[in-house]
Amino acid sequence: LTHHRVLIVGGGAAGISVAARLRRAGVTDIGLLEPSTTHYYQPLWTLVGGGRAGARESARPEASVVPPGVAWIRAAATAVDPDAKRVTTTSGASIDYDYLVMAPGIQLDWDKVPGMSAALETPDVSSNYAYELAPKTWDRIRNLRSGTAVFTQPGGLIKCAGAPQKIAYLAADHWRRQGVLADIDIHLVLPTPGLFGVKVFAEELERVVDRYGITVHTNSEVVEIDAQGRRAVVTDHGGGTTHSLDYDFMHVVPPQSAPDWVKASALADPANPAGYIEVDKHTLRHVRYPEVFALGDAGSTPNSKTGAAVRKQAPVVVANLLAAMAGEQTLPAGYDGYSSCPITTARNKMLLAEFDYTMQPHPTIPLIDTTKERKDMWLLKRYGLPALYWNLMLPGRA
Ligand code: FAD
Numbered sequence: 001l002t003h004h005r006v007l008i009v010g011g012g013a014a015g016i017s018v019a020a021r022l023r024r025a026g027v028t029d030i031g032l033l034e035p036s037t038t039h040y041y042q043p044l045w046t047l048v049g050g051g052r053a054g055a056r057e058s059a060r061p062e063a064s065v066v067p068p069g070v071a072w073i074r075a076a077a078t079a080v081d082p083d084a085k086r087v088t089t090t091s092g093a094s095i096d097y098d099y100l101v102m103a104p105g106i107q108l109d110w111d112k113v114p115g116m117s118a119a120l121e122t123p124d125v126s127s128n129y130a131y132e133l134a135p136k137t138w139d140r141i142r143n144l145r146s147g148t149a150v151f152t153q154p155g156g157l158i159k160c161a162g163a164p165q166k167i168a169y170l171a172a173d174h175w176r177r178q179g180v181l182a183d184i185d186i187h188l189v190l191p192t193p194g195l196f197g198v199k200v201f202a203e204e205l206e207r208v209v210d211r212y213g214i215t216v217h218t219n220s221e222v223v224e225i226d227a228q229g230r231r232a233v234v235t236d237h238g239g240g241t242t243h244s245l246d247y248d249f250m251h252v253v254p255p256q257s258a259p260d261w262v263k264a265s266a267l268a269d270p271a272n273p274a275g276y277i278e279v280d281k282h283t284l285r286h287v288r289y290p291e292v293f294a295l296g297d298a299g300s301t302p303n304s305k306t307g308a309a310v311r312k313q314a315p316v317v318v319a320n321l322l323a324a325m326a327g328e329q330t331l332p333a334g335y336d337g338y339s340s341c342p343i344t345t346a347r348n349k350m351l352l353a354e355f356d357y358t359m360q361p362h363p364t365i366p367l368i369d370t371t372k373e374r375k376d377m378w379l380l381k382r383y384g385l386p387a388l389y390w391n392l393m394l395p396g397r398a
Pocket of ligand 1: 009010011012013014015033035041042044045046075076078103129130163259295297305306307310341342
């Protein structure tokens with residue numbers, strides 16, 4: 001049996017940022033439970049699928065991002081017992097903690113849509129939601145000269161809700177440059193009533209969709225895929241009807257939820273079948289277990305699930321955790337729901353949508369109008385944000 005003063009579950013964007021910040025604050029006994037030997041900068045996968053970056057650029061050895069002085073336990077959590085303050089792992093070991101930070105990310109439920117997994121085995125269907133598949137997306141986009149292309153977003157919360165659209169715009173822009181856009185019928189299937197939850201950004205995206213001649217199916221979801229027949233079954237929740245779309249190429253995004261072992265634990269929100277860890281949306285402390293904090297995609301906070309949100313959540317978790325460890329009764333820091341979504345609208349243009357719990361625009365870059373697609377914002381997406389992630393966010397400096 002091992003014991004750590006602070007145990008962090010998950011060494012992704014959230015877990016590493018918190019570990020680095022705790023080390024910088026002088027906390028010494030930190031365990032990090034993370035099974036993967038590779039750390040991924042997932043936002044780059046959109047650009048990989050769009051032919052604007054190489055997949056390997058998104059991956060670094062996990063060992064290179066684990067902060068010195070943190071005990072990396074190379075195993076996955078299989079259960080958590082917050083009453084016993086104990087986490088069990090795939091290696092059969094148990095780890096006890098005084099304080100727990102949960103950051104295991106979100107689960108991709110590929111099998112929730114009948115036929116989706118099988119379709120990904122065929123040449124015509126891909127997804128930027130997997131490192132191995134993002135290069136296939138670009139391969140298929142590059143080779144398509146005519147026919148029907150379908151881009152889907154599932155119902156429910158997903159990480160980076162803009163990503164299902166971003167790849168549609170990158171593909172459309174590529175086809176426009178190749179002179180084949182008129183020969184490709186593009187469909188975007190979205191579960192939401194509009195292109196974006198914040199009005200100014202939705203209006204800008206409507207102009208983008210019109211420019212490319214994309215047919216948008218709102219309030220709709222792909223509920224089944226017939227890979228052999230190259231046909232997707234689409235349910236329109238608005239009209240209550242079901243129809244099918246034949247495709248020559250389809251980019252799919254799987255439904256998502258908390259990892260199954262989290263859903264089955266006492267940390268999950270019992271009112272939500274997606275099973276996210278039930279924390280206070282400002283303090284990020286668990287509502288029933290005061291020594292537990294959670295952030296990132298696995299948390300129940302009603303913000304848009306992005307790395308940008310994690311960047312704002314990590315300092316809040318650390319400040320509040322340090323206060324709790326010092327025995328303070330009130331927690332000093334609060335998260336305002338900030339999230340941002342850099343939406344690539346063309347191979348060299350980007351719309352930086354920034355907003356918070358109020359769902360009002362929340363711009364952080366002075367002097368320029370980020371409610372419009374811009375070329376300078378493209379440089380931020382392609383070069384600025386990856387550098388920010390590796391050099392400042394993961395080491396706990398920004
Ligand atoms: P992750 O970074 O996914 O890390 C979770 C970690 O937990 C992983 O290392 C995993 O191996 C580990 N883990 C899993 N199970 C266990 C277990 N049982 N025990 C221990 N460890 C475990 N965000 C943006 O801000 N901007 C974007 O443009 C953007 N684009 C995106 C595009 C795509 C295609 C995708 C897939 C994501 C995108 N995101 C974007 C979202 C962003 O990547 C996530 O929101 C962010 O990584 C969340 O951080 P996290 O630490 O919660 O989860």
